[in-house]
Amino acid sequence: VIGVSGAPLPAGDASFGPFVCEGEAEQQVIAAALNARPEVLAEAKEVTSRQQSLDAARTAYLPTIDATLSASANAASLDRFAPVASASINLTWGIFDGFSTMYDVRAAESSVTAERAAKEDVENQLRADVARALSDVTAAQALVAALDSAVDNARSLQQLAQGRYDVGSGSIIELDDAELAFVNASAQRVQANAQLSIARAALLHAEGADA
Numbered sequence: 001v002i003g004v005s006g007a008p009l010p011a012g013d014a015s016f017g018p019f020v021c022e023g024e025a026e027q028q029v030i031a032a033a034l035n036a037r038p039e040v041l042a043e044a045k046e047v048t049s050r051q052q053s054l055d056a057a058r059t060a061y062l063p064t065i066d067a068t069l070s071a072s073a074n075a076a077s078l079d080r081f082a083p084v085a086s087a088s089i090n091l092t093w094g095i096f097d098g099f100s101t102m103y104d105v106r107a108a109e110s111s112v113t114a115e116r117a118a119k120e121d122v123e124n125q126l127r128a129d130v131a132r133a134l135s136d137v138t139a140a141q142a143l144v145a146a147l148d149s150a151v152d153n154a155r156s157l158q159q160l161a162q163g164r165y166d167v168g169s170g171s172i173i174e175l176d177d178a179e180l181a182f183v184n185a186s187a188q189r190v191q192a193n194a195q196l197s198i199a200r201a202a203l204l205h206a207e208g209a210d211a
Helices: 026-034 038-061 100-166 172-207
Strands: 064-077 080-092
Touching: 026 100, 026 172, 038 100, 100 172
Parallel strands: none
Antiparallel strands: 064 080
């Protein structure tokens, strides 16, 4: 559309559509993110690895088990043999290892504690990212909706001014002002849609759907 003043009037704009997670509660999105974000999965894997190391260190407190089993046959007479079997189990504890086991266990426990804290920090940051992303999407959606109404209103006023000008009851200044208001409202809506697309991309990342 070309106005009387020669300025092109925007015909419309495009933006990415809404994601499924936009309709979900914040806790649902967080739960999905905890199962999808690679940094969270990496921290969980590291916690498991360090816990396994701690379990291995604690086994040094346990006794060593040594089991033996033997069988033989003794001649009870010239034509008969009697089977003989024996078994033994030995438990061996280390009396003193210079506190090496204790130090190893304590170091492993500290490692697990530190990694769990790191995992919690990552999860808390994820929750903050999701909350902020959802808030930004909601705000951007509200702005787009408001500007949709503003564009519709500006279009109606522009059409009214055009009609008045066509029948000679309106001035070129009135028409130019109406067209400028429509162009400005349309441009603001384009910018708002761009902001909404950016907010949606941030939400997609926060949820871990782009991983």
